[in-house]
Amino acid sequence: MWEYSEKVKEHFYQPRNVGVLEGANGVGDVGSISCGDALRLSIKVNPDSEIIENASFQTFGCGSAIASSSALTEIIKGMTVEDALKVTNQDIADYLDGLPPEKMHCSVMGREALQAAVANYRGVEWKDDHEEGALVCKCFAVDAVMIEETIRVNGLRSVQDVTNYTKAGGGCCACHEGIEEILVKVLAEQGIAFDPEAAAKAAEPEPLPIAASAKAAKAPLTLVQRIRRIEAVIESIRPNLRMDGGDAELVDVDGNTVYVKMTGACSGCSMAAMTIGGSQQRLMEDLGEFIKVIPADKMPAAREPRTAAAAGAYGGFGARRIPPTF
Amino acid sequence: MSDIYLDNNATTACDPKVVEAMLPYFLEQFGNPSSIHSFGSGVGRAVSKARKQVQELLGAEHDSEIIFTSCGTESDNTAILSALKCFPNRKEIITTTVEHPAILALCAQLEKEGYTIHRLKVDGKGRLDLEEYRKVLTPEVAIVSVMWANNETGTLFPVEEMAEMAHAVGVQFHTDAVQAVGKVPIDLKSTKIDMLSVSGHKLHAPKGIGVLYLRRGVRFRPLLRGGHQERGRRAGTENAASVVGLGKACELALEHIEFENVQVKALRDRLEQGILSQVPHCFVTGDPVNRLPNTANIAFEYIEGEAILMLLNKKGIAASSGSACTSGSLEPSHVMRAMDIPYTAAHGTIRFSLSRYNTQAEIDRVIEAVPPIVAQLRKLSPYWGEDGPVAAPEKAFAPVYA
Structure with missing residues (x-):
């Protein structure tokens, strides 16, 4: 059986706001009966204040689908329609103290039901662009x-x-x-045969502006060039992190150690270590030298007040820089 | 009140007598059965005895037809891959749409490698059409693999007849009998079945032990090569303690085969009738008149299986479901889909599988617990109205993405 949090179990065993809502003026039906979960969300919006005064749900689905529906109604009650639309599926999952990865789609379904119900309230047609695979x-x-x-x-x-x-x-x-x-x-x-030996293409979703020149110039980088390069690599992984509601920021560089601050959903995420590992790999590939990425909260206390620029100004890593090894 | 275990098709508790028989083979009789010295020879004798106990339950002609393996899946893989090696020019396999993943996933892989897989369809009650079988059964086929009893519905397939048909055209016949062994009488020496898989933990032996029955004289190529264990047909030091446990479990299963088919069956029928008579809009899946004595698979319409299981679990009742959510896949059980059970029911199927340890008091508690659970979940369901399904449920609630 799944490892559900106590909060998920509680919302499943005692779901809030169940059934047909009297006087509902927005209804959203989403889900897929073939996949085994489907949800109807009903909301009652005050047309003057645009506040969602009441919400209820009916769900065909598993424990986490029912818990996600229940959580959603609790979250949005009392919100304005505008604010409710800002609720993400991660918010629903967080409200329930997390969902197993296989069950995250239940929170996605909740968010989509909300969008559909609001669209229905506003009298516009809502089109689902969501497609889900195994x-x-x-x-x-x-x-x-x-x-x-x-x-x-x-x-x-x-x-x-x-x-x-x-x-x-x-x-x-x-x-x-x-x-x-x-x-x-x-x-x-596309008429292409998969070649398991094929080398990975350039790792960046968008090529780094300096990547081309960097690969041509093998001469040691200046301090400023090096920091810019590191910053560019960190920048390039941020869109991916933001998709999951997180973010990262370059804090300091000390020799071959790069300190990165993980924020948003990344902070405290059990996968943060893997994200760190991934960015470390990318930095090594791009700079062609050994790089160690450390979360900023593990930074030695003495370094903390300093910014990346200040670190550069001190020239702390200049002398200890390891030459690029291609 | 102790919890009630009705998930015996998933796995069973070891019989205390099985555990008792095994214990000496961990601390005292730890020798390698192949060794000459006294530490080994006693273990060797115990393995021989176990082989005879398995032989007896299966009704095999010779004890050397029993090959100990690590599990049912290994036995299944060994059987099919052996046939492919023995008949390299035959590129077809016959199986069914409702086999266990141990067969289906292997066949899907073999299909990618160029083999043609004939998957026999089933009707709404999970029954095969032997005419369809006859049409694809040609000398191009390397092996037929058809389960004896379905793990989800308990439906029995006519494997003895199908083995005769395969034999007549010179095609090897294998049956995955992990659900049938110990629950229905089996007498292999009077059949034309060439290979049969057994899984220990389905009949009160421990996990990690299985058997491949291999009829004497049937062409065979081992999956694991190495030492001379199992006469070179399955290398690897014998899992002696578990082999002894399985032998004891087979002896006990043979003693209880009548009990299984009279008392356990009566409890199963009581459970089924008790639920069906109280809960509207539910039905038994599979073939009620031709199935395992211990299995009841009931589809509860308009609600989802995992939710039912969680509420049953809260009441201390263990069962399992064919819903997509319990497997982590996007589709409900392939067995339910093969029988064309509609999605609104397939996701709500619950399998109750009994054993000789269940009591009538337990069954009565389950009969009492199920109706309020179903009612509670139907109250949440968009397909359910005041006290029945909404009119034209599929139209009344048609969510945006399909």
Whole structure:
């Protein structure tokens, strides 16, 4: 059985706001009966204040689908429609003290029901752009549809590419066979044979502005160039982190140690270590030298007040810099 | 009140007599059965005895037809891969749409490697059409693999007849009998079955022990090569304690086979009738007149199985479900889909599987617990109205993405 949090169990055993809502003026039906979960969310909005005065749900689904529905109604009651639309699926999951990766889609369904109900209230048609496939990577909850799309859009060729773009396969690696199967299928559509020996393409979703010149110039970088390069790499991984509601910021550089501050959903996330590992890999690839990425909260106390720029000004790492080894 | 275990098709408790028989083989009789010295020879004799106990339950002609393996899945894989090696020019396999993943996933992989897989369909009650079987059964086929009893519905397949048909065209016949062994009488020497898989933990032996029955004279290629254990047909030092445990479990199963088919069956029927008579809009899946004596699979319409299991669990009742959510996949059980059970019911299927340890008092507690749980979840369901399904449920609630 799934490892559900106490909060999930509580909302499943005693769901709040169940049933048909009298006087509802917004109803959203989402889900898929073939997948085994479907949800109807009813909201009663005060047309003058735009405040959601009441909300209720009816759900066909598993324990976490029912708990997510219950949590959603509790979260949005008393909110304005505008604020309610800012509720993310992560907010629903957080409210329940987390959901197992296989069950995150229940919180996604909750958020979509909310969008559909608000659209219904406003009298506009809501179109779902959500498509869900079988879960491939359990470490990062990435499904087959997302992997397929990402391969198509970005012309990916290798498992490493897929990991770089979606994080899928970046944890326990058990899904690599599954990712290879998807690559075989998608590449075949384009008349390309999957080559397991193929090297990963440039890891960045968007090539770094300085990447081209950097690869040509093998001469040691100046201090400022080096920090800019590190910053550019950190910048390039931020969009991915933001997709999951997190973020990262470069705090300091000391020799071959890079201090990065993880914020938002990344802070305290059990996957933060893997994100750190991934950015470390990218930095090493880009700079061609050994780099160690350390979360800023593990930074030695003496360094803390200093900013990255200040560190550069002290010239602390200049003398100890390890020459690039290509 | 202790918890009630009705998930015996998933796994069973070890019989205390099985554990008792095993214990000496951890601390005192720890020798390698292949060794010449006294530490080994006693273990060797115990393994021989166990082999005879398994032989007897299966009705095999010779004890050397019993090969100990690590589990049912290993036995299944060994059987199919052996046939493919023995008949390299035959590129077809016959199986069914409702097999256990141990067979289906292997066949899916073999399909990718170029083999043609004929998956026999089932009807709404989970029954095969032997005419369809006859049409694909040609000398191009390397092996037929058909389960004796379905793990979800308990439905029995006519494997003895199907083995005769395969034999007549010179095709090897394997049956995954992990659910049937110990629950229905089996007499292999009077059949044409070439290979049969057994799993210890389904019949009160421990996990990690299985058997592949291999009829004498049937062409065979081992999966694991190495030492001479199991006459070279399955290398690897014998899991002696578990082998002894499985032998004892087979002896006990043979003693209880009548009990299983009279008393356990009566409890199963009582449970089924008790639920069906109280809960509207539910039905038994599979073939009620031709199935295992211990299995009842009931579809509760308009609610989802995992939610039912969680509420049953809260009441101390253990069962399992064919819903997508319990497997982590997006589809409900392939067995329910193969029988064309509608999604609104397939996700709400609950399997109750009994054993000789269940009592009537337990069954009566379950009969009492189920109706309020179903009613509670239906109150949450968008498909359910005041006290029945909403009119035209599929139209009344048609969510945005399908």
